[in-house]
Amino acid sequence: MEEALSENMAAIRWYAERGIPVEINEAHHWSLREASDVIAVADFYLAAYNAKKLGVKTYIGQLMFNTPRLTSAKMDLAKMLAKIELVAELEDESFVCLRQVRAGLTHFSIDLDIAKGQLAASTLLSLAVKPQIIHVVSYSEADHAAGPDEVIESCKIVRGVLRNAWQGFPDMSLDPDVQRRKQYLLQEVRQLIQAMQERFRSVSADPLSDPKCLAQMVKTGLLDAPHLLNNPAALGKIRTLPLNGGYDAVNFQGKAIPEGHRISSLGKPTITHKNHTPA
Helix, strand or coil: CHHHHHHHHHHHHHHHHCCCCEECCCHHHHHHCCCCHHHHHHHHHHHHHHHHHCCCCEEEEEEECCCCCCCCHHHHHHHHHHHHHHHHCCCECCEEEEEEEECCHHHCCCCHHHHHHHHHHHHHHHHHHCCCEEECCCCCCCCCCCCHHHHHHHHHHHHHHHHHHCCCCCCHHHCHHHHHHHHHHHHHHHHHHHHHHHHCCCCCCCHHHCHHHHHHHHHCCCCCCHHHCCCCCCCCCCCEEEECCEEEEECCCCCECCHHHHHHCCCCCCCCCCCCCCC
């Protein structure tokens, strides 16, 4: 993993040096593996943090909704708003993040008529984050790869949503449940990011951009997902469940556990205590 991270960082730097915008589809890959919302938000921040560190000026933050597939609309929106708010703290005259939204691949029905409705509903919800880019996912994804006609039809469905909802639609982000969940996630994510920095402070001047430290964060479970069980590069011991529509880390009894408790139960890093220069 350390080698892969170093190679990815080198590729990002190559694009940055040529003034090419960079998109990192990292965070929703954790959600596709049913990681907690806290870990997904933290990873979205890490990807943007590293892009900026590597010289990227225009960053494209892709927000895949409906992932994991049992996520509710309110908790989904709260997670995305938390991601956006954290990355906004990185923005300045040298770094801007463009929001790209898309429907979740794994939530579509194999009934294509139902899937068309899901595409429209997901698009409508995603407009609440005021995206600059809409990545149109074909409604046929659960059944088969899209052909030209299905791509065109999917784009027309999205255009229909935009026609009715782009202006003058109620602001779903103001929902009290959405705001409460967003604030909760921000609080928990800040605790996780602080733990990442503190646990590796003696190893690297900037653990959040150090491939060796990042690899160990996965190895020791600071970043973890249930689907990583038996993966030699990861811990794979976290348990998560969709509780009240959001994905949280849980104990053996299925009760949500605070991030501080989860972090304290993890092992310590085992890498050599020396400064490491990112690739």
